[in-house]
Amino acid sequence: MSTTAHIDLSAFEHNVSRIVADASSAQTWIAIKSNAYGHGMLELADNAIKAGATGLAVLDVSAALRLRAHGITATLFAWLHGRHTDFAAANAAGIDLGVSSFAELEAVATAPGVGRVHLKIDTGLHRNGFAADDWGHACTRARALEQAGSITVVGVWSHLADAGDAADAAAIGRFVDALEIATGAGLKPLVRHLAASSAALRNPSARFDVVRVGIAAYGISPFDDTNGEGLGLKPVLTLQSEIADGGSGESIINSGWNDGIPQVSGGHAWVSVAGSRAHISEVHPQHTVLDGVFPVGATVDIVGGSGPRAEDWASWANTIGDEIVTGIPAHVRRVFVRN
Ligand SMILES: Cc1ncc(COP(=O)(O)O)c(C=O)c1O
Numbered sequence: 001m002s003t004t005a006h007i008d009l010s011a012f013e014h015n016v017s018r019i020v021a022d023a024s025s026a027q028t029w030i031a032i033k034s035n036a037y038g039h040g041m042l043e044l045a046d047n048a049i050k051a052g053a054t055g056l057a058v059l060d061v062s063a064a065l066r067l068r069a070h071g072i073t074a075t076l077f078a079w080l081h082g083r084h085t086d087f088a089a090a091n092a093a094g095i096d097l098g099v100s101s102f103a104e105l106e107a108v109a110t111a112p113g114v115g116r117v118h119l120k121i122d123t124g125l126h127r128n129g130f131a132a133d134d135w136g137h138a139c140t141r142a143r144a145l146e147q148a149g150s151i152t153v154v155g156v157w158s159h160l161a162d163a164g165d166a167a168d169a170a171a172i173g174r175f176v177d178a179l180e181i182a183t184g185a186g187l188k189p190l191v192r193h194l195a196a197s198s199a200a201l202r203n204p205s206a207r208f209d210v211v212r213v214g215i216a217a218y219g220i221s222p223f224d225d226t227n228g229e230g231l232g233l234k235p236v237l238t239l240q241s242e243i244a245d246g247g248s249g250e251s252i253i254n255s256g257w258n259d260g261i262p263q264v265s266g267g268h269a270w271v272s273v274a275g276s277r278a279h280i281s282e283v284h285p286q287h288t289v290l291d292g293v294f295p296v297g298a299t300v301d302i303v304g305g306s307g308p309r310a311e312d313w314a315s316w317a318n319t320i321g322d323e324i325v326t327g328i329p330a331h332v333r334r335v336f337v338r339n
Contacts, residue, residue: 003241003255003332006305007039009047010338011234015217016051018232023200026207029055029077031196031214033063038260038326039218039237040334042070048217049074055096057212061085064095077118077212087111096154100128105142109150117142118155118191121178123171125161135178139185146187155191156182160206162198162222172206197222201231220310220321227311237325238304239332243273243294250281251290253300258285260328261302262317269316272307274298 020028030048035041045056045067055075058064064076065086078090079098090097091113099105100120108115119142122129130138145151158175160168175194182190193210195203200211201222215221219228219235228235241255251273257263261283269280271290278290278300290300301307303324310321317324 003239003259003302005038005328005332005334006238006240007043007334007336008234008236008238008339009043009336011219012039012044012217012236013047013051015219015233015236016048016053019200019211019213019216020052023207023211023213024204026195026200027054027210028200029053029057029075029193029210029212030217031057031212033057033059033214034326035330037214037218037322038328040336042067043334043336045070045072055210057214061087061090061095061097065089065093068093068095079118079120081107087115088113091115098157099142100130102134102138102141105138105145105151109145109148114149115151116154117151118157118193119153119182119187121156121158121175123158123160123174123178123194124163124167125159125171127159129158132174132178136181136185139182139187143186153182153187153190155193155210156187157191157193160194160196160199160203162196168199168203168206175208215322218325220325227309229309235304235309237310237328238307239302239328240305241300241302243290243296243298243300244287245296246293249291249293251278251292251294253288253290253302254286255300255302256284256286256288258329259332260324261288262313262319262324262327264313264316267316269313270308272301272305275306 030053036044057077059080061078064078077096088111096116099117120129192208195206195211197216199206219233221228241253244254245252263283270277273294282289310324313324314321
């Protein structure tokens with residue numbers, strides 16, 4: 001067996017339904033950016049909608065257009081644009097556009113069609129979005145473009161940094177102030193959205209009209225104090241290989257860091273071989289050495305299944321669960337299953 005990622009669509013639907021229920025009156029948009037965090041964008045898009053999501057969030061317009069062409073009729077939100085972004089195609093396909101700067105606002109407005117704009121206020125993350133000082137002007141300009149018929153301002157949004165209770169409360173306060181300025185400029189009705197996984201799960205005051213949830217939908221915790229299971233979520237991805245060779249106290253799997261296994265060594269990292277723990281001794285580009293001799297052909301759960309969770313790998317590799325699953329490269333076969 002070459003390295004294979006089994007994607008459990010039932011687990012994904014369970015997580016999405018759970019998040020939809022927790023969001024209560026807020027809508028849920030599932031973030032399927034970066035090929036659905038490495039899980040497979042088109043397959044997970046269909047199943048997110050089936051499980052109750054009312055929209056999908058992707059980074060760029062080209063991904064949103066692929067989803068429209070695939071047949072998704074729900075809201076598609078794209079927020080990362082560049083000089084070559086095809087806003088005309090986005091407008092024709094009714095893609096909702098996050099707009100973070102005056103340049104983007106003018107580009108959407110001058111493209112043929114009527115742009116569906118969500119203005120982004122920077123509430124403290126400093127990743128992108130209009131600065132507070134520019135916000136009033138951004139709202140008046142957007143209102144003028146709306147009155148001219150070139151855009152519709154559909155929403156106001158931001159992204160919460162999840163930087164602790166006090167910082168998040170301050171960011172929510174800045175978001176509320178920005179909303180008041182927007183309505184004062186004549187923009188309404190507005191879809192208001194701020195929360196990603198962490199706030200959607202634990203901070204009802206950040207939910208507003210829509211939560212945009214990524215990592216939790218894949219069964220991975222956004223928090224340090226608990227894993228996905230502790231949140232009632234099921235892991236969606238299981239990365240598997242098999243014992244290819246062994247002897248002299250070691251076994252080899254033909255999967256390495258080329259296949260998305262983080263380069264950990266000499267620590268606590270382990271995998272599960274037919275249900276038994278095997279410590280990892282070395283990770284190479286195309287193979288990994290395990291301590292202990294196991295039968296050739298035995299199934300190895302590297303991430304998920306009876307193996308460690310993405311959160312365990314994240315702690316061994318000093319990163320976050322997102323990077324573990326998103327880092328599994330495209331050549332690794334995805335097999336979609338229902339357990
Ligand atoms: C704008 C935006 N919304 C939502 C998400 C989803 O975040 P999470 O995976 O923490 O739920 C992200 C992730 O980077 C994002 O950038």
